[in-house]
Amino acid sequence: MRIGLLGGSFNPAHEAHRQLSLLAWKRLGLDRVWWLVSPGNPLKENHSLPPVETRIAQAKTVAASPYIDVCAPEVAYRTRYTFDTLARIAKEYPGVRFVWLMGADNLAQFHRWKRWQEIAAMMPIAVIERPGDEDAPLSAKAAHALARYRIDESDAALLLSMQPPAWVYLHGLKSPLSSTSLRMKEQRQG
Numbered sequence: 001m002r003i004g005l006l007g008g009s010f011n012p013a014h015e016a017h018r019q020l021s022l023l024a025w026k027r028l029g030l031d032r033v034w035w036l037v038s039p040g041n042p043l044k045e046n047h048s049l050p051p052v053e054t055r056i057a058q059a060k061t062v063a064a065s066p067y068i069d070v071c072a073p074e075v076a077y078r079t080r081y082t083f084d085t086l087a088r089i090a091k092e093y094p095g096v097r098f099v100w101l102m103g104a105d106n107l108a109q110f111h112r113w114k115r116w117q118e119i120a121a122m123m124p125i126a127v128i129e130r131p132g133d134e135d136a137p138l139s140a141k142a143a144h145a146l147a148r149y150r151i152d153e154s155d156a157a158l159l160l161s162m163q164p165p166a167w168v169y170l171h172g173l174k175s176p177l178s179s180t181s182l183r184m185k186e187q188r189q190g
Contacts, residue, residue, distance in 0.1 A: 006101040007036040013059035020128045027156045035070045083115035097160045100125045110142035124159045125167040
């Protein structure tokens with residue numbers, strides 16, 4: 001099995017999450033994509049975050065694909081940081097090839113994540129361009145630190161067979177949606 005892991009608060013889940021997942025599914029030759037709904041982001045204020053159960057239910061509605069599964073392993077594992085969650089998942093599913101999926105907006109601040117270099121050494125990473133960001137995140141600290149491990153986009157289908165660290169930057173996501181912009185729009189209307 002080849003599974004892409006997309007983590008986040010999914011507050012709210014939206015069509016760009018779905019498009020990102022299906023783009024990665026197709027370009028990387030994945031069997032499935034798992035949305036890992038987090039109880040809260042350690043780098044963000046979480047006091048107004050809807051309950052994780054509410055976000056899971058909403059994410060399942062948005063996912064609407066036989067290739068996308070929605071779960072909340074951080075709740076089950078009682079982990080807080082991505083590294084700890086991914087280590088548990090990799091240990092629990094030893095025969096599965098995993099790839100960490102992230103939008104380019106996360107690459108820009110990846111160096112702030114706890115144990116980010118160890119995440120990169122644990123499993124391959126696919127970074128998906130976000131409209132408006134284009135290639136700007138490629139100048140981020142983590143992108144520079146991992147530059148020698150980046151593979152060409154034309155080799156994306158080989159990523160999961162590579163020994164980490166290995167990563168690819170995928171272009172092609174068209175949706176400009178973001179959870180932040182959707183929350184701001186909702187606040188203005190409400």
